[in-house]
Structures are given as structure tokens and as C-alpha cells.
Amino acid sequence: MPVLEQIVYGSVATGRTDSLLNAATILAESQRNNGRDGLTGALAAHEGHYIQVLEGPPGALDGLLRRLALDPRHRDIEIYGRTPIAARRFDGWSMANARITPALAPVLSRVMAETPRSPERLVALLTEAVAAD
Numbered sequence: 001m002p003v004l005e006q007i008v009y010g011s012v013a014t015g016r017t018d019s020l021l022n023a024a025t026i027l028a029e030s031q032r033n034n035g036r037d038g039l040t041g042a043l044a045a046h047e048g049h050y051i052q053v054l055e056g057p058p059g060a061l062d063g064l065l066r067r068l069a070l071d072p073r074h075r076d077i078e079i080y081g082r083t084p085i086a087a088r089r090f091d092g093w094s095m096a097n098a099r100i101t102p103a104l105a106p107v108l109s110r111v112m113a114e115t116p117r118s119p120e121r122l123v124a125l126l127t128e129a130v131a132a133d
């Protein structure tokens with residue numbers, strides 16, 4: 001079985017995170033590239049932050065991290081966790097839109113206010129958001 005890793009990171013959006021156009025553009029680019037690169041995951045936008053779970057082969061993840069670091073649509077990328085995984089959490093999603101409902105928003109705010117931010121709790125929350133959509 002090929003080696004799989006999961007990365008959970010957050011960044012500060014430089015543009016509006018409540019813009020459907022911004023979100024749709026990023027999702028479309030992600031889905032196109034990730035399908036090619038064997039990556040899956042979920043992306044959330046919340047209170048001016050992006051929160052993303054990425055999973056796939058380590059080399060493809062490193063390539064994406066390099067591109068993400070150069071992307072002017074966000075800054076201050078902080079990796080909360082990088083870990084080997086036995087199976088994908090977002091199998092079948094080249095990039096899922098993790099829509100943060102009003103019910104999930106206060107929970108996510110609490111997790112984002114913690115130091116350190118818990119990658120496990122963020123993955124659980126994004127999984128819930130994708131499932132609820």
C-alpha cells in the first residue's frame with residue numbers, strides 16, 4: 001500500500017473568505033490539480049482564516065505546500081499536524097467544501113482559540129461539515 005500522510009494547516013486569508021467567487025475559484029483549482037496529484041481533502045473558511053485538511057502521497061503534499069506558500073490569497077500558513085494515515089478521511093473528494101454552518105461556527109471558533117490548535121479536532125469538525133452539506 002502506498003504511504004499516505006495527512007496535513008492539517010491554517011492560514012490567514014488576505015481577501016474575503018465570505019466571497020463565493022473566491023471560494024469557488026480556489027475549490028475549482030484544487031479539484032483539478034488534486035485529481036491529477038492523488039490528493040484529497042477538505043477546505044473551510046472561517047473568521048478570516050482558511051483551514052484545510054490535505055491527504056495523499058508525501059511528495060505530492062510537499063509540492064502543494066510549496067505552491068501554497070507562494071499564493072498571495074493567504075499568508076501565515078501554520079501547520080498544526082502532519083501524520084501518516086492508514087486510510088483517507090476524504091476519499092473521493094479531490095477537495096471538499098467544508099461549509100461551516102451556524103451550529104458548527106462557535107465550535108470551530110473555540111478550537112481555533114486553543115493553543116496549540118488540535119489537528120484531530122479540526123479534522124473531526126471538517127468531516128462533520130462536509131457530511132452535513
Ligand SMILES: Cc1cc2nc3c(=O)[nH]c(=O)nc-3n(C[C@H](O)[C@H](O)[C@H](O)COP(=O)(O)O)c2cc1C
Binds near residue numbers: 064074
Ligand atoms: C486556502 C487555499 C487552499 C488551496 N488549496 C489547494 C489545493 O488543495 N490544491 C491545489 O492544487 N491548489 C490549492 N490552492 C491553490 C494553490 O495555492 C496554487 O495557486 C495552485 O495550486 C497553482 O496551480 P496552477 O499551477 O495550476 O496554477 C489553494 C489556495 C488557497 C489560498
